[in-house]
Amino acid sequence: MDLRSRSSLPPPLAAMLRLLFSFFLLRSSLSLSQDGLYILMAGRRLADPNFALSDWNPRDPTPCNWTGISCSGDSVDAVDLSGLKLAGAFPSILCCLPRLSGLSLSSNSIKGSLPSSSLLPCPSLTHLDLSQNLLVGPLPAVFPPSLSYLDLSGNNFSGTIPPSLPSAAPRLRVLSLVANLLTGTLPHSLGNFPLLLQLNLSYNPFAAGTIPASIGNLSSLQILWLAGCNLVGPIPPSLGHLANLTDLDLSSNSLSGEIPSTLSSLSSVVQIELYSNALTGHIPIGFSNLSALRLFDISMNSLSGNIPADIFLAPTLESLHLYENNLSGPMPVTLEMAERLTDLSLFSNRLSGDLPPEFGRKSKLSFVDLSDNLLSGEIPAGICSGGELVELLLLNNLFSGRIPETLVDCQTLTRVRLPNNHLSGEVPAGFWGLPHVSLLELSGNSLSGWISPAIAGATNLSKLLISQNRFTGHIPAEIGALPNLFDISASSNHLAGPLPPSLTDLTELGQLDLSSNSISGELPLGIENWKKLVQLNLANNQLTGEIPPQLGDLPVLNYLDLSGNSLTGNVPIQLQNLKLNQFNLSNNQLSGHLHPLFLTSSYHNSFLNNPNLCTDISGICSHSSNPSSNHQLPSWLIQSIFVSSSFILILGLAFFYWSCRIHGKKRKMTDRSKWTLTSFHKLGFSEFEILDCIDEDNVVGSGASGKVYKAVLSSGEVVAVKKLWGSDTMEAEREPADGFKAEVATLGKIRHKSIVKLWCCCSHKECKLLVYEYMPNGSLGDLLHGSKGGILDWPTRYRIALDAAEGLSYLHHDCVPPIVHRDVKSNNILLDGELRAKVADFGVAKVIGKGPSFMSVVAGSLGYIAPEYAYTLRVNEKSDIYSFGIVILELVTGKLPIDPELGEKDLAKWVCSAMDQDGEDHVIDPKLDRRFTDEMCRVLSIGLLCASSLPINRPSMRRVVKMLVEASSSCVEKAGKKKGEGKLSPYYYEDGSDHSIA
Structure with a gap:
């Protein structure tokens, strides 16, 4: 009988016979041990894109030397295949290994569910690690009774935690279910694990519920992680009974009430993290009794009162984070006694008074942030006595006096932010040249003196922000020797003299603001070197000479203000090349005629008060002298002027109303106290840093659902921020706010290498921001149909189609x-x-649930919308498959889905018609290499099948992935080798650390 026949036997029976046939064939012809046969069959069920299991040789007598296999004697007792990028279903056949005690498949792409029946045959299993995979479905309710270690974190398990779990696994010592899709509330039975050492349930979308008081019964517990679990209510005092607890993390919840004083009884605790909750009341005293405490973080709550003096007496305290609370009163003098303290964050409170004079002399501080308080007095001279201070952030306080001379010796500093204080006097010369400082911010003080030539030593300096001070003298030529300088903001000072020629050596310069000084002379030669310059503001100085035509060659310049100087000559015609948001040459001595491009209302206020400029152009230069005739104007002209003025007045009022609304919204954007941050991963930035990047200069795209900004964070990380239109997700389809939050919470847990990562969501009652990972090569549409389409050769296009298909298959099936x-x-x-x-x-x-969903309006883009969706408003997975079919046709043909070249046909109909008349070769993008014609034709057929007008004819996305793989195995190999990746697999996924994508 031919076992490949699918017509004579039901598929399950045929599969079973094939398996038995393979088993007996192997058993009869090879000397491999029984354990080896089980492992070999498990390996054959897994996709192995990197050939990590290539040394699994069936001719070996034992598998004990194979990758990932450990033996005790001749029996396999552990299988560790973690991080090998394997894919496929859970290989339950491994549980046939009679002495298997350890199984780790973490950081792979194991898919499907994990039924209890698949684990029960593992009688000796003690260690099971399936973390960072793609498993779905409910948690198993039954486990091997010997199990002591269970890690299922970083998957997509859903449903509730089975209350019977403690009785199913009574010997469990480690339980980790972090970052899944678990719902329901935490069961009280969690307190019934007698041997449990670690309990980690963080970052699951549980229903709002309290922390079970029974957790206080876990007398052996060492680690309790419940961050991001939607917890409400008070912290149970029973947690203070956990005498062996070393790590307590209840952050990013909605816990309320006071911090229980019993937490000061946690004698073994090393770190306590209660940040980002709604805790109130005072900080209890007694934390000085915690002899092992190193990190105490209760930031981002609503705590009030003074900081307890004894908290700085904790003998091992290294990091103290109390920022963004309502703490008030003076700083305790015991602050100077915290000898182990390295990290102090108390910003955004209402702390007042002076810092202790000895602050820093006994400790080795590395990070100090006391910003946004009411602290006064002088900056302590010994704040860097430990010689390890990296960041000093004291902005927005009332500090006065001079910058301490001792900071010149603080060579470890990388970020110094002292703006908006009352500092005065000259800046120590050596302070300008600290070698590792990347950000030096002194704006908004009363500092004086010169910018020292010693600044040449600040080779790492990226931002120099010294506006609104009293600095005098010339800008030193040495500033041109700083290779990383990106932002110079020195407006509103008393700087004088010409701009140094070396300034044009700053090839990384992005912003230069020297407005409102006394700078004279001409603009330097070599301005064309500023290829990255976005903003140039030299307004209100004493500049002379002509405007350099080279300004028009700066590719990204969009803010140019040279107003209020004594510039002469013509307005260079090259300036018309710039895409400017702000353009002002007013109040100079320019002359000649303007290019017609500037003769529009957009530039009406750009050339004011240039008496010799455009004297023959009425209405553009409002205050130009125009020696016209004194004859009385005709009545019809007067009437026309009156009507035009009225029309302009109405437009002005409308613009004023619109401007007020826009500025009102902008003010609301900056009302930071009303923003809510929902994070889906551990973040290295705050919502405030994101809000600072919402600027029209940073817009990189705009779509149906919102405008997208590129945000470069202080850490150097780049993210994409989408500001959603209006107050909801779409202009065309309004959704309730709760529905939006539920969808974002679900999408935030999606983890797949082909779905863009959603870092967090920032919400305001009138605005919502989504923060995604930044994709440097932009969209496929822009690249494919733009001037750079030539870089997308066929292997790359094929891989793009396969990646996108895998992402959609995950959404639909997993x-x-x-x-x-x-x-x-x-x-x-x-x-x-x-x-x-x-x-x-x-x-x-x-x-969506079972069956199609009915929408109130059509969502989607013209050319991609499935016919039945447009007619019936019914949507299911088949709608996405049609749209994806159009994307495949774009990749093969290089044509837009709606294009005048196609006539009245859409892309799918045009392809069918053109193929009938001229053959397949006629529709293939002429830029593609014809060596791949056969492969391209196979993929083209898949696209046409997906774009079938009848939904029933469209394959599932899981089937699409399989067809794409079968269409061109050689194409996959070439696509991988192009980037040095070796052969790719159709089931290739990233490792677990990068799975969480939205």
């Missing part, structure tokens, strides 16, 4: 319940630095 994207198009497929594709823009995505 998410519970499934997610329909509803706006699949080439512009919503983004490309990273290696041109790997990721699906993006979930602004109209829908979580």
Whole structure:
């Protein structure tokens, strides 16, 4: 009988017979041990893109020397295949190994569910690690009774934690379920693990519930991580009974009430993290009794009162974070006694008074942030006595006096922010040249003196922000020797003399603001070197000479203000090349005629008070002298002027109203106290840093659901920020706020290498921001149909199609319940630095149940919308498959889905028609290498099948992935080798650390 036949036997029976046939064939012809046969069969069920299991040789007598296999005697007792990028279903056949005690498949792409029946045959199993995979479905209710270590974190398990779990695994010592999709509340039975050492349930979308008081019964517990679990209510005092606890993390919840004083009884605790909750009341005393405490973080709550003096007496305290509370009163004098303290963050409180004079002399401080308080007095001279201070952030206080001379010796400093204080006197010369400082911010003080030539030593300086002081003298020529300088903001000082020629050596310069000084002379030669300059503001100085034509060659300049100087000559015609948001040459001595491009209302206020400029152009230069005739104007002209003036007045009022609304919204954007941050990963930035980047200069795109900004954070990390239109997700389809939050919470847990990572969500009652990973190569649509389309050769296009198909297959088949994207198009497929594709823009995505869902309006983009969706408003996975079919046709043909070249046909109909008339070769993008014609034709057929007008004819996305793989195995190999990745697998996923993507 031919076992490959699918017509004579049911598929399950045929699969079973094939397995038995393979087993007996191996058993009869090889000397491999029984354990080896089980392992070999498990390996054959897994996709191995990197050939990590290539040394699994069936001719070996034993598997004990194979990758990931450990033996005790001749029996396999441990299998560790973690981090090998394997894919496929959980290989339950490994549980047939009679002495298997340890199994680790972490950081792979194991998919499907994990039924209890798959684990029960592992009678000796004590260690099970399946973390950072793609498992779905409910948690198993039954485990091997010997199990002591269970890590299922970083998957997509859903449903509740089984209350019977303690009785199912009574010997459990480690339980980690972090970052799944678990719901329900925490069961009280969690307190029934007699041997438990670690309990980690962080970052799951549990229903709002309290911390079970029974957890206080876990007398052996050492680690308790419940961050991001939607916990409410008070912290149970019973947690103070956990005498062996070393790590307590209850951060990022909605816990309320006071901090229980019993926590000061945690004699073994090393770190306590209660940040980002709604805790109130005073900080209890007694934490000085915690002899092992190193980190105490209760920031971002609503705590009030004074800082207890005894907290600085904790003998091992290294990091203290109390920022963003309502703490008030003076700083305790015991602050100077915290000898182990290295990290102090007390910003955004209402602390007052002076810092202790001895602050820093006994400790080795590395990070100090006391910003946004009411602290006064002088900066303590010994704040860097330990010689390890890296960041000194004292902005927005009332500090006075001089910058301490002792800071010149603080060579470890990287960031210094002292703006908006009352500092005065000259800056010590050596302070300008600290070698590792990247940010020096002194704005908004009363500092005086010269910018020292010693600044040449600040070779790492990126931002020099010294506006609104009393600095005098010339800008030193040595400033041109700073290779990393990006931002010079020195406005509103008393700087004089010419601009140094060396300034044009700053090739990384992005912003130069020297406005409101007394700078004279001409603009220096070599301005064309500022290829990255975005803003140039030299207004209100004493500059002379002509405007350099080279300014028009700066590719990204969008802010140019040279007003209030004594510039002469013509307005260079080259300036018309600039894409300017702000342009002002007013109040100079320019002359000649303007280029016609400038003769529009957009530039009406750009050339004011230049008496010799455009004297023959009425209405553009408002205050130009125009020696016209004194004859009385005709009545018809007077009437026309009156009507025009009225019309302009109405437009002005309308613009004023619109401007007020815009500025009102902008003010609301800066009302930071009303913003709520929902994070889906551990973040290295705050919502305030994101808000600072919401500027029109940073816009990189705009789509149906919102405008996208590029945000470069202080850490150097780049993220993309989408500001959603209006107050909800779409202009065309308004969603309730709670619905939006539920969808974002679901999408925040999606983890797949082909779906763009959603870092966090910033919410305001009138605005919502989504923070995504930044994709440097932009969208597939822009790249494919733009001037750089030539870099997308066929292997790259094939890989993009496969990546996107895997992402959509994950949404449709591996998410519970499934997610329909509803706006699949080439512009919503983004490309990273290696041109790997990721699906993006979930602004109209829908979580759907069984059967189709009915929408109130059509969402999607013209040319990609499935016919039945447009007619019936019914949406299911088949709608996405149609849209993806159009994307495939774009990749093969290089044509837009709606293009005048196609006539009245859409892309799918045009391809079918053109193929019938001229053959397949006629529709293939002429830029593609014809060596791949056969492969391209196979993929083209898949695209046409997906774009079938009848939904029933469209394959599932899981089937699409399989067909793409089968269409061109050689194409996959070439796509991988292009980037040095070796052969790729259709089931290739990233490792676990990068799974969490939205």
